[in-house]
Amino acid sequence: MLEIFRLILALALSIGVGYCVFISIFKSDAFALYFKLALSYLLGVGAIVFSMFLLGLAGIGFNFFSPLLLCLPFCIFALVRKRPKFKSSLDLSVLRSLNFWEISLVVLIALRLVYIFSQALLIPIYSWDAFATWAYRAKVFYFDGLMDFSKGANSYPHTSYPNLIPLLECWLYNAMGIFDDRLVKIIFPLFYTSFIVVFYFFLRRFSERIYGLLGVYLLSTMPFLTFHSTISYSDMPLMTYNILSIMALVLWIESKENPYLILGGIAAGLAAFTKLEGTAYMFILIALLFLYILKTKLFDKNKPSFSIMSFCAFLVPACVIGLPYTIYKKAMGIANERLPIDFSVESLKRIPDIIRHFNHSMFFVGNWNLIWFMLAVAILFNLKRLREQKIAFLLITLCAYLALYFSLFLLTKNYEFLSPGTLLNRSFLQFIPLSVLIIIATFFKPRPDPKKITR
């Protein structure tokens, strides 16, 4: 029982740290409590893990308190600068205003949450990659009490992989005081829950409540996402940070409020700190933001021009969080696995095979329900709406991600892993919510007052 109490305390503290990050970013307090809690969890675990990483680089041993102590000055500064008012409380009256369809969707989403939490907390870590990499490294960090890369590429299995999940699990083992690989899995359902809350609030900015719930329901019907929320892989946390970053960019495009760029930059950095692919996503988003600013400056002269500061508001947090591990790996001579270019003219023969696998993984496996079909229908029947800024941005991002994987399979040794299908499915998982966002954004009429977040 004591370890459960300690686990809850650790999670509460991580939310507290995340809340300090949140109030440092946003001046306005006009967000609903659920949204603040969800975002605080995502930012809090990121802040704690990044602190652990810095401690590890400095050769300081891991324990429960050390990352918190590192975060403490920042938290005190944030709280002194802006005292939290806790104005928004849990308002249950909203439940009474739900109609039949909304209640049905809430029930279906809640059923899925029950399934995810029970599955995650009943079964200890058992999945292959967790044994092989993520959970193994967490166990090594916990028992060794430090991070030691002195042996270069041989330091750990898959040394080049980033450390967000291993360090987070290690911190929770330290918090509980025991190696309990069943309770530690709570982080994954919490990632899922936080993500769907943030996702819902994003959709609510642009659509009615029913469509926000519908979007979350569509997301929850994807068996692959549900499955990944119950095992301890890094793909689902990567998806969470990656999509959070994209949503923040879209909110900035709509509102031109720089705090969203800072949030997006932090999320993109944390994505790069979660899994190797996150670094590529981060650079894609930086490039898209740059192109957007360039396009606005060149062609939309009547719109307010953006200073270089806007770009830096995204770029600086993204690079500060996302790049240190990459730079450190370079310094230690640790190369990224399977990334060396493996291209010749013969490789062009791979193209039909890659297309066949993409087609199969998108449309002919049960991992995504019918999301890709719905996306195709949504695009084909709403071509005019694709010119809208936010939909165009989402669609371009999706195409860029698909192109990234296409070129990875074409140009690198990742092609060998195309056949089993697991790599491709997991890659799609990292950005599949984009499809849901596009479906909801194209099919349904926008809200008249997009700036106001309500419940």
Add this chain to the structure above:
Amino acid sequence: MSAIYYPLTPQIQAFEVNALPLIYLNRVSVFYYVFVLAAVLVFGIIIREALFNLKSKRTFLQRVCGHWKWLFFVMALCFFLIDLKMLSFQRSRLIFHLKNFSGKSLDEARSVITGYEIYEFARFCQEKIPQAQSVKLFTSDVQTRYKQLAYYLYPLDARRVVPLEEVDYIIIFHARPDLNDEQLRQFRIFARRKDGQIILERIKRK
């Protein structure tokens, strides 16, 4: 040295298969639902537009495309049916896992998910082998069982690459060690949990 290699019995393999907290129907094909229903719908729309709506000023293609809402409706229906099927599958999985895992201690649960053998053997090794010793691990397959056993063995670091001369213990799980007779003669049987689950210890040099 007496026999050290015993292949995994079918019973153990069956245990592993039954115990694995199996996942979901990864290969559920959505082919049938979508295409049968959508094809029926599209066929119906084409027939209707071709035979009964001839006075409209719009082209045939425009008229067919005008019915996207129906297509979307059918797709949503398929979507919901597939989801109901998945919910039912998840419900049965949950019942199965509640039966197998609820009320179990952490050790018991780990034992169940690793097929009742790997985790028990890892605990056996940890009890027998002193910490901070150099070990080498051989398992019946180098993917799943090797990774599982190495995970549970830690802090005994079985995944560290060490030359054989520096190895103090060899852990064998239903495997034929990749060693020649000369190398094997440097070790003796130290402990045996079951046939095929053996720890070899280096014979101390005089």
